[in-house]
Amino acid sequence: MIEAHALTRRFGTFTAVSQLSLSVPAGSVLALLGPNGAGKTTTVRMLAGLLAPTEGEATVAGYDIRHEPDAVRACVGLMTDVPGLFEQMTVPAYLDFFGNIYGMSSAERSRRITELLELFELTEYGRKKMVGFSKGMKQKVALARALLHEPAVLFLDEPTSGLDPLAARTVRELIVGLKHSNRSIVLCTHDLDEAERLADQVAIIRKGKIVACDTPALLRERASGETYVRVEFAQTCPLPLEAIQTINGLNEPR
Numbered sequence: 103m104i105e106a107h108a109l110t111r112r113f114g115t116f117t118a119v120s121q122l123s124l125s126v127p128a129g130s131v132l133a134l135l136g137p138n139g140a141g142k143t144t145t146v147r148m149l150a151g152l153l154a155p156t157e158g159e160a161t162v163a164g165y166d167i168r169h170e171p172d173a174v175r176a177c178v179g180l181m182t183d184v185p186g187l188f189e190q191m192t193v194p195a196y197l198d199f200f201g202n203i204y205g206m207s208s209a210e211r212s213r214r215i216t217e218l219l220e221l222f223e224l225t226e227y228g229r230k231k232m233v234g235f236s237k238g239m240k241q242k243v244a245l246a247r248a249l250l251h252e253p254a255v256l257f258l259d260e261p262t263s264g265l266d267p268l269a270a271r272t273v274r275e276l277i278v279g280l281k282h283s284n285r286s287i288v289l290c291t292h293d294l295d296e297a298e299r300l301a302d303q304v305a306i307i308r309k310g311k312i313v314a315c316d317t318p319a320l321l322r323e324r325a326s327g328e329t330y331v332r333v334e335f336a337q338t339c340p341l342p343l344e345a346i347q348t349i350n351g352l353n354e355p356r
Contacts, residue, residue: 103128103255103286104149106160111144111153111310118144119310122158126303128254131277131287133301135294141310142290143183146257149288151175163254163286176204179248183260183290185240189233193224193243196232197250204251218246222276238269245276256280259290274300298322 104126111119119141126132134142147153149160151167151174159166165173188196194215201211219225222242227235232243241261248256261277262270277300280287291297297304298318305315314321 109155109158112156126286129284130302133289133297133304135297136307140307150178150180178255179253181244181248181258185244222246238265256285256287
């Protein structure tokens with residue numbers, strides 16, 4: 103459903119993404135795991151048809167991101183790290199506005215809005231403006247907007263960033279439910295635990311490059327080997343060997 107080969111994006115002399123390749127089949131979740139500034143958002147913007155790559159190629163749901171960006175945008179749902187809601191609107195009015203942009207009929211919009219309000223437990227807030235919503239509720243609305251037109255591909259950029267533990271758990275549970283809808287999902291996160299919980303594949307991205315990509319279990323196995331650290335002291339002290347051996351995780355001190 104998503105195929106990318108050697109995607110590169112430069113801004114002047116700065117390379118934000120370099121030679122990035124990935125594959126996300128239908129019905130699976132790929133987590134792009136890395137710190138802020140690693141290139142996750144730039145990658146998503148290219149794959150969503152919002153930013154042209156400097157080099158490389160990719161297809162999303164069969165459409166070329168370079169030559170068919172409008173078709174790509176029509177078949178993807180995007181949830182950004184900043185929801186960007188029209189807070190003076192009610193949720194139904196907000197979703198109806200975007201449904202109209204997507205070319206959905208009035209009947210389709212009405213059906214989907216009702217379904218999504220129920221799915222995200224927002225029905226009771228239907229008459230309220232979003233200006234007083236908590237961040238968790240706003241994230242729900244943003245995810246509902248991304249799903250409104252029933253896209254084949256979903257991009258979620260830091261969907262639980264800044265949420266309290268309860269709201270984060272709710273959003274994660276919703277994402278788990280989406281895994282079984284035969285969509286291709288790309289999840290951007292800097293949270294290793296979140297990536298392990300939600301993703302079938304985890305791609306670790308650093309300075310715009312994918313440095314490792316595998317299942318969460320295999321990545322953890324590769325990272326679980328023993329690490330040896332040599333520490334040299336300028337001066338010695340008569341610290342008993344028995345005391346050193348009590349340090350957790352330290353093997354064979356000499």
